[in-house]
Amino acid sequence: MIVGAGFAGYNCARALSRQAKGAAEIVLLNPLDYFLYVPLLPEVAAAILEPRRVAVSLTGTLPGVRLVLGHAHGIDLDARRVTYTDPEEREGSLTYDRLVLTVGSVNKLLPIPGVTEHAHGFRGMPEALYLRDHMVRQVELAGASDDPAVRAARTTFVVVGAGYxxxxVAAHGVLFTDSLARQNVGLRDGPRPRWLLLDVADRLLPGLDERLSHTADRVLRGRGVDVRTGTSVKEATSEGVLLDDGEFIASRSLIWCVGVRPDPLVEGLGLPTDKGRLCVDAYLTVPGHPEVxxxxxxxxxxxxxxxxxxTPMTAQHAQRQGKVAAHNVAASCGRGKPRAYEHRDLGFMVDLGGVQAAANPLHVPLSGPLAGAVTRGYHLMAMPGNRVRVAADWLLDAVLPRQGVHLGLVSPWSVPLDTASPEVARLPRGSDGST
Structure with missing residues (x-):
């Protein structure tokens, strides 16, 4: 049984399916029926890609794997049983011989007043769709207002966290809102949408190579993004954001990208953890539980x-760890020998929108259109499906204007920052408990 279908879980399931060839039952427990290619979510929020382009069908691409829709909320290691809640709020349980935990991560929270109530994260499809609608709505409301202060606040967007x-999000967002403002008659005379990118670190992309940081900083500042390092949020309200230097930024948009924390399910296992992450050995096995x-x-x-x-919490590691986990699960069943996980990073790529990117494939620094081409090429190769559709959307975006329409699919209360399931939009409940 594999719990979670992110980069690690999806690649584990695919590798196991190919090795088993029907000789074993492989069960994948996941709240949704698709694998989300998270690196392209900013392009969904910026109306470049349609949502289904980054959602790869699990049943369509994982032959030999039985999908069970549900959110795992408990694991009995002694009974070898996983309990879960399905999309219709029904309780269920599944037993296993081997268990692979790939439950991923959720938004990282900080004890800052007002953030939980007024900020929205960027971890799943619902949050990306909400942000796309929100940007369109704010620009349209600004264009319809006669109050300069209201117009300025609605066209000010604050992103907290200058990591990947x-x-x-800031790089794509500023291009998208500029495009929306140019099309809006009420905003043709200003103000131009304002974007702020804040981080307590002393530079953008603090965890990556400094050359990537410098390239991203130059591109964003060139587009008018107000990049503020060594700066954080002291308080968030419905009217704006108070910074730790005392400045108040009037805004209706607070986008929380400060990082991630392991899924809360890990804490409930009662096993040793390291900063919230479950401790495993080099073979990805949980000490004391060789079946996990x-x-x-x-x-x-x-x-x-x-x-x-x-290893850091990156898709690059998760993808490769999933394949090694599949190999070691097969080895534990007598097929092959276990292999320790070892991988040196091959570089990183940061899509900065348009034709711009910052990349260092194989640690060769690139910037500009060349980096943009390499970055898009990498994403096409890394995606397990939908490549032609993604490429088609990129081509259409290059020759046609963006479709800036507010669909109203996701409400603000449907994507709370403090959620254990950012991949699933919160639904209203009836008086009988049904959704």
Whole structure:
């Protein structure tokens, strides 16, 4: 049984399916019926890609794997049983011989007044769709207002966290809102949408190579993004954001990209953890439970290339750990020998929108259109499906204007920041408890 279908879970299921060839039952428990290609979510929010382009069907691409829709909420290690809640709020349970935990991560929260109530994260499809609608709605409301202060507040967007996600959201967002403003008669005389990107670190992309940071900083500032390092949020309200330097930014948009934390399911296991991540050995096995494997964001996997460290929470590691977990599950059943996980990063790519990107494939620094082409090429190769559709959307975006329409599919209360399931929009409940 594999719990979670992110980068680690999906690749584990695919590798196991190919190895088993029908000789074993493989069950994948996941709240949704698709694998989400998270790196392209900013392009969904910016109306470049349609949502289904980054959603790869699990049943359509994982032959030999039985999909069970549900959110795992408990694991009995002694009874080898996983309990879950399905999309219709019915309780269920499944037993296993081997268990692979790849439950991923959720939004990281900080004890800052007002953030939970007024900020929205960027971890799943519902949040991306909400942000797309929200940007369109704010620009339209600004164009319809005669009050300069209201217009300025509605066209001011604050992104907190200048890591991989926050940088890409700001880079794509400023291009999208500029396009919307140009089309809006009420905003042709200004103000131009304003974007702020905040981080307590001393530079953008603090976890990546400094050359990537410098490229991203130059591109964003060139587009008018107000990049503020060494700065954080002191308080958030419905009217704006109070910064820790005392400045108040009037805004209706607070986008929370400060990082992630392991899925809360890990805490309930009662097993040793490292900063919330489940401790495993180099073979991705949970000590004391040889039948349980864990990888991806939820597991503290020893980094054999950096003794004493654990692998960072990146898709690059999760994808490869999933394949190693599949190999070791098969080895535990007598097919092959277990293999320790070891991987040196191959570089990173940050899509900055338009033809711009910052990349260092194989640690060769690239910027500009060349980096943009390499980045898109990498994403097409890394995606397990929908490649032609993604490429077609990119082509259409290059020759046609963006479709800036507010569909109203996701309400603000449907995507709370403090949620254990950012991949699922919260639904209203009836008086009888049904959704």
């Amino acid at each position: 996600t926050g940088t890409e 494997f864990a990888c991806g964001d939820a597991a503290a996997v020893p980094d054999l290339t950096r003794p004493g460290e654990v």
